[in-house]
Amino acid sequence: MSSIAERLDSIRSTLPAGVDLVAVSKFHPVVALQEAYAAGQRIFGESRVQELVEKIPNMPSDTRWHFIGHLQTNKLKQVIGRVALIESVDSLRLLEMIDELSEKRGVVSRVLIQLHVAREETKFGFYPEELLEWFENRGFENLKATHICGLMGMATNTDDTERISADFARIAGTYRKIKEIAPDLRGFDTLSMGMSDDYPLAVAQGSTLVRVGTAIFGQREY
């Protein structure tokens, strides 16, 4: 079997310039993350707060953590100020609480807004129409300590590649529309889509950030 370093290399070799790789390390032990770090990987994705805070002190300080799971508001205080990007802002209430706590702590939080387009995958995220309306109403102007850097989304869990591509196209279309609606929104430049099974399709639709776990670290043991 190939090593983590070899798998990282082969994935990276398929990514065009300008597309970054998040190594999704949830459920994998720190030794696996350290192996990836030694192979040059710096961005790691975690989806559970408890696991994230246990791993942080065991990795070098220039590790960039992305939070990619559903974030419960009662766990926010453990995350704010400790991650490079929260990719999974899935409600206005969460966004407002991130902003409030970030301001209180004197930090700026970088976030992506999670879109809901997949058929059944998750109940979390904004519907495209709802999000566009929020941008049209310039809701982002009320944020004091939160920087919206782009969107994150998942495709329907299916073997139907046309369906998957259509989901990614819808997310990418929403991303481009927001850029048109709010051209003054600086640094809105990240489109996070694509996982182990579908990242080439996501990249073809304009993804700038792919989140790959299994194809790097192997199967997760839950």
Ligand SMILES: *Cc1c(COP(=O)(O)O)cnc(C)c1O
């Ligand atoms: C687990 C997870 C991934 C990685 O999935 P793989 O199929 O293992 O690549 C990507 N994005 C999110 C939001 C996840 O929860």
